[in-house]
Amino acid sequence: MPGSGPTYPxxxxxxxxxxxxxxxxxxxxxERLDARAKVLGTARYADDxxxxxxxxxxxxxxxxxxxxxxxxxxxxxxxAPGVRAVLTAKDCPGENLIPLxxxxxxxxxxxxxxxxxxxxxxxxxxxxxxxxxxARLVExxxxxxxxxxDVLEALRPGAPVVAPPISGPAGHGGANTAPNLFNLLEVKxxxxxxxxxxxxxVVEQEYRTPYQAHAYLETQGMTCVPEPxxxxxxxxxxxxxxxxxxxxxxxxxxxxxxxxxxxxxxGGGFGGKEDVPSIIAGLAALGAWHTGRxxxxxxxxxxxFETMSKRHxxxxxxxxxxxxxxxxxxxxxxxxxxxxxYATLSPVVLYRAVTHAAGxxxxxAVHVTGHAVATNKVPCGAFRxxxxxxxxxxxxxILDELAERLGIDPLDLRLKNAVRVGDALGTNQALTESVxxxxxxxxxxxxxxxxxxRERYRTWQEGPKRRGVGLGCLLYGVGxxxxxxxxxxxxxxxxxxxxxxCAVSIGNAxxxxxxxxxxxxxxxxxxxxxxxxxxTFDGDTSRVPDSGPTVASRATVMAGNAVRDxxxxxxxxxxxxxxxxxxxxxxxxxxxxxxxxVKAAPERRVAMNDVIARAAHARRALTASGFRLPADTWxxxxxxxxxxxxxxxYATNVCEVEVDVETGESRVIALTAAHDIGxxxxxxxxxxxxxGGALQGLGFALTEExxxxxxxxxxxxxxxxxxxxxxxxxxxxxxxVEHPYSGGPYGAKGIGEPPIMGIAPAVTNAIKAATGAxxxxxxxxxxxxxEAMKAQGVAARDEVAV
Amino acid sequence: MSEIDVGLEVNGxxxxxxxxxxxxxxxxxxxxxxLTGTKEGCGEGECGACTVFMDGEAVDSxxxxxxxxxxxxxxxxxxxxxxxxxxxxxxQKAFMETGAVQCGFCIPGIIxxxxxxxxxxxxxxREEVRRLVAGNLCRCTGYTKIFDAIELARxxxxxGEVRPEA
Ligand code: FES
Ligand code: FES
Numbered sequence: 027m028p029g030s031g032p033t034y035p036x037x038x039x040x041x042x043x044x045x046x047x048x049x050x051x052x053x054x055x056x057e058r059l060d061a062r063a064k065v066l067g068t069a070r071y072a073d074d075x076x077x078x079x080x081x082x083x084x085x086x087x088x089x090x091x092x093x094x095x096x097x098x099x100x101x102x103x104x105x106a107p108g109v110r111a112v113l114t115a116k117d118c119p120g121e122n123l124i125p126l127x128x129x130x131x132x133x134x135x136x137x138x139x140x141x142x143x144x145x146x147x148x149x150x151x152x153x154x155x156x157x158x159x160x161a162r163l164v165e166x167x168x169x170x171x172x173x174x175x176d177v178l179e180a181l182r183p184g185a186p187v188v189a190p191p192i193s194g195p196a197g198h199g200g201a202n203t204a205p206n207l208f209n210l211l212e213v214k215x216x217x218x219x220x221x222x223x224x225x226x227x228v229v230e231q232e233y234r235t236p237y238q239a240h241a242y243l244e245t246q247g248m249t250c251v252p253e254p255x256x257x258x259x260x261x262x263x264x265x266x267x268x269x270x271x272x273x274x275x276x277x278x279x280x281x282x283x284x285x286x287x288x289x290x291x292x293g294g295g296f297g298g299k300e301d302v303p304s305i306i307a308g309l310a311a312l313g314a315w316h317t318g319r320x321x322x323x324x325x326x327x328x329x330x331f332e333t334m335s336k337r338h339x340x341x342x343x344x345x346x347x348x349x350x351x352x353x354x355x356x357x358x359x360x361x362x363x364x365x366x367x368y369a370t371l372s373p374v375v376l377y378r379a380v381t382h383a384a385g386x387x388x389x390x391a392v393h394v395t396g397h398a399v400a401t402n403k404v405p406c407g408a409f410r411x412x413x414x415x416x417x418x419x420x421x422x423x424i425l426d427e428l429a430e431r432l433g434i435d436p437l438d439l440r441l442k443n444a445v446r447v448g449d450a451l452g453t454n455q456a457l458t459e460s461v462x463x464x465x466x467x468x469x470x471x472x473x474x475x476x477x478x479x480r481e482r483y484r485t486w487q488e489g490p491k492r493r494g495v496g497l498g499c500l501l502y503g504v505g506x507x508x509x510x511x512x513x514x515x516x517x518x519x520x521x522x523x524x525x526x527x528c529a530v531s532i533g534n535a536x537x538x539x540x541x542x543x544x545x546x547x548x549x550x551x552x553x554x555x556x557x558x559x560x561x562t563f564d565g566d567t568s569r570v571p572d573s574g575p576t577v578a579s580r581a582t583v584m585a586g587n588a589v590r591d592x593x594x595x596x597x598x599x600x601x602x603x604x605x606x607x608x609x610x611x612x613x614x615x616x617x618x619x620x621x622x623x624v625k626a627a628p629e630r631r632v633a634m635n636d637v638i639a640r641a642a643h644a645r646r647a648l649t650a651s652g653f654r655l656p657a658d659t660w661x662x663x664x665x666x667x668x669x670x671x672x673x674x675x676y677a678t679n680v681c682e683v684e685v686d687v688e689t690g691e692s693r694v695i696a697l698t699a700a701h702d703i704g705x706x707x708x709x710x711x712x713x714x715x716x717x718g719g720a721l722q723g724l725g726f727a728l729t730e731e732x733x734x735x736x737x738x739x740x741x742x743x744x745x746x747x748x749x750x751x752x753x754x755x756x757x758x759x760x761x762x763v764e765h766p767y768s769g770g771p772y773g774a775k776g777i778g779e780p781p782i783m784g785i786a787p788a789v790t791n792a793i794k795a796a797t798g799a800x801x802x803x804x805x806x807x808x809x810x811x812x813e814a815m816k817a818q819g820v821a822a823r824d825e826v827a828v
Numbered sequence: 829m830s831e832i833d834v835g836l837e838v839n840g841x842x843x844x845x846x847x848x849x850x851x852x853x854x855x856x857x858x859x860x861x862x863l864t865g866t867k868e869g870c871g872e873g874e875c876g877a878c879t880v881f882m883d884g885e886a887v888d889s890x891x892x893x894x895x896x897x898x899x900x901x902x903x904x905x906x907x908x909x910x911x912x913x914x915x916x917x918x919x920q921k922a923f924m925e926t927g928a929v930q931c932g933f934c935i936p937g938i939i940x941x942x943x944x945x946x947x948x949x950x951x952x953x954r955e956e957v958r959r960l961v962a963g964n965l966c967r968c969t970g971y972t973k974i975f976d977a978i979e980l981a982r983x984x985x986x987x988g989e990v991r992p993e994a
Contacts (some may be wrong), residue, residue: 057927064929065921066920067936067941242931243875244867281988293933294933295931536964714927714970717969717970718969718970721969722967743877744869744872752974753958753959755975
């Protein structure tokens with residue numbers, strides 16, 4: 027029974043790297059740069075912008091899950107009052123294509139629609155109301171085709187073909203060679219048969235995870251403005267200005283210098299503003315092209331919900347083995363991700379899923395087979411966690427089952443098999459530094475009171491209420507990894523003014539995570555400036571180099587390193603000037619806080635402000651461009667092995683729930699999340715990421731479910747798609763663990779995604795501890811919990827506790 | 829459709845605006861008066877992003893018709909800090925200090941609800957604070973730092989540490 031197995035001593039783990047030198051801005055809880063504008067209501071988001079002569083665009087979406095388009099009748103709409111243009115696929119001056127991994131996604135459906143929500147036509151009019159009214163006059167004649175909604179059915183011979191075989195650029199992880207199979211990836215390590223042979227206990231289970239909607243508070247929105255010099259300027263909310271840049275140029279058929287993309291205030295992204303903003307911008311740009319006037323497209327909540335990307339639902343079949351003492355011996359997994367009608371990012375989501383399937387544990391033998399499958403439903407793409415929540419739910423659930431069968435506490439099972447520096451992951455990647463997993467286990471257990479509560483809750487009951495604690499652990503590969511390295515680079519521009527203030531431009535996006543603040547902190551540290559002297563600006567594609575997408579928790583590391591590169595160039599000039607002032611060689615100097623000082627005699631120093639003023643007067647180059655490539659990674663599809671990502675973050679979540687065994691209702695009392703993020707550049711912002719991600723994870727675990735019937739989403743609103751409110755926020759304890767990464771700025775590894783990833787199994791494991799019922803599917807709605815209790819024959823605690 | 833004329837007080841100023849009979853107060857504020865601090869998250873009364881004060885009480889402006897606002901007093905996020913030190917209502921200031929702001933899209937609405945709440949319930953405990961902002965969705969923060977901010981502002985106001993400037 028839980029708690030009765032051997033207890034493994036909690037090791038004290040020294041940090042892998044020496045602590046960086048004392049810093050004056052890095053590591054400080056500084057106030058966000060954009061806080062004031064945001065509390066005053068002056069921050070500008072997509073729909074807040076207006077332009078002279080602005081027109082409004084309304085999209086006509088497909089009502090069919092799969093159909094041939096026989097005719098699109100637009101005459102009545104064209105004649106409606108206030109209408110300036112009605113556009114269809116044939117009106118694209120360039121390519122009718124949104125370029126992503128595979129070249130399959132059209133801007134507007136031409137002769138066939140593949141999901142309810144495929145754009146078919148666009149109406150541009152003087153007012154939003156006129157566009158809305160006219161859009162209803164567009165008539166589309168469809169010839170319905172057989173449709174497929176289930177991943178296993180879609181792969182059967184003779185299934186309706188949603189996605190015919192097509193191939194993408196080499197190495198990007200895409201190349202669907204069979205109908206409806208966007209791609210297939212394997213991870214292989216060791217001898218699987220021998221691994222199961224060596225096991226004393228083998229557990230095999232099937233798990234399912236649902237769709238999740240991003241439900242960012244700001245819906246998608248873009249405005250395209252034709253400028254007098256022939257440039258199309260695009261303003262809107264997005265995570266990836268350079269994706270939008272390429273898409274708009276290709277749709278309009280213009281060279282890329284004729285397009286300029288400016289990201290404005292972005293009201294939440296979470297992956298949902300990674301790929302789809304290219305569609306919104308493409309449509310607005312098409313409208314601007316045809317009318318010669320600024321055109322705005324902002325989706326309604328319902329439109330956004332019905333047509334924009336989601337988290338992939340998954341089916342996971344998992345089998346694991348272990349020896350009597352808890353040593354893991356083998357893991358075999360088959361995974362199917364439901365990608366919906368177009369590949370969008372599915373091939374790379376699948377890559378992340380399979381490379382994370384074995385978790386932060388030592389496995390001698392691993393075989394994972396993953397499929398990204400096409401169905402006639404809304405395309406699934408990027409969502410915080412990117413394919414990992416699905417495999418983590420399965421793995422962390424089955425580890426608890428294994429622990430129960432072995433009579434070992436789940437924490438001890440994890441401690442026993444946790445990776446450390448020197449171990450290899452399921453992908454056979456050797457871990458060479460910055461592995462803080464064990465410390466996250468220890469800290470989370472300690473802060474949450476895990477062992478004591480585990481013991482106490484075994485017999486705790488209050489009327490129909492039972493309590494339990496559960497664990498959910500994970501690792502996360504930072505950055506785009508081996509399948510994304512072809513687009514992985516980052517640039518920055520840093521300009522120091524004679525008065526000692528500084529402007530930084532980066533190509534990555536602020537979407538609420540605090541990137542601009544973190545970048546200002548890094549630049550201030552590097553140049554010896556006060557934090558208030560550095561302003562970081564949002565990306566404008568005409569001013570900063572392509573910095574890749576703002577995804578994969580990569581921006582702090584990548585943009586941070588590019589800024590350090592630029593600042594390093596400027597610092598050389600400043601040291602040279604300071605050398606003249608102090609009468610020593612520049613090499614003998616260092617920047618310390620807001621001073622330049624002699625390394626061997628720190629009391630000999632000059633204020634950075636004076637150095638800057640003199641350097642400017644001497645006409646030194648106080649402006650620089652920085653550029654960085656990530657550390658190298660590789661992946662072999664044939665071997666199913668590789669150095670999948672440059673470095674990993676680690677986390678442990680401990681969740682405490684109270685379940686009403688009569689109603690099946692679960693309430694999360696407390697959640698402790700310990701994350702090894704290398705170094706927190708700004709602990710307040712890092713905690714904000716952890717707390718916010720954890721609550722999104724609780725939504726995924728408990729309430730969020732997209733009801734979809736024959737491809738139609740039945741609950742496209744906040745009243746029916748239930749995200750956590752203030753009433754649902756438990757006591758959230760964020761614990762930051764710092765095992766610095768030598769390749770990250772000041773040791774940082776990134777924090778965006780991991781907070782959401784391991785929450786669901788922590789919740790369902792806690793529900794199991796409380797009720798004795800195991801959930802194989804989330805969210806853990808009252809119906810599901812009650813059903814599981816019934817099906818597994820557990821009526822009350824007395825029957826499960828010994 | 830023929831436009832109508834509405835006269836109301838917004839952030840202490842008398843304004844007259846022309847709008848469509850079906851326009852909401854939210855549309856009037858954002859698109860006729862250019863007060864874009866008030867946000868639309870759903871347009872259906874489900875998210876609270878559009879919260880403003882009408883005659884001193886927090887309402888979802890997406891559910892109020894502009895035509896009903898004749899002669900009413902409306903305060904938006906742009907006017908909330910009027911008369912407070914540095915132009916910041918204590919709730920606004922506390923949100924900045926505790927790190928309660930992330931993407932910021934929900935923030936004007938939540939601040940309006942919170943400002944309403946602490947004026948009414950200066951003794952509200954955390955449970956009460958939760959309930960008072962339960963109609964405002966935030967997808968970024970997990971609410972923890974938002975509660976911290978509201979409690980900080982509540983205490984400062986209750987202790988008289990911060991007062992409107994005369
Ligand atoms: S916009 Fe009014 S409640 Fe959502
Ligand atoms: S801060 Fe983004 S929705 Fe609340």
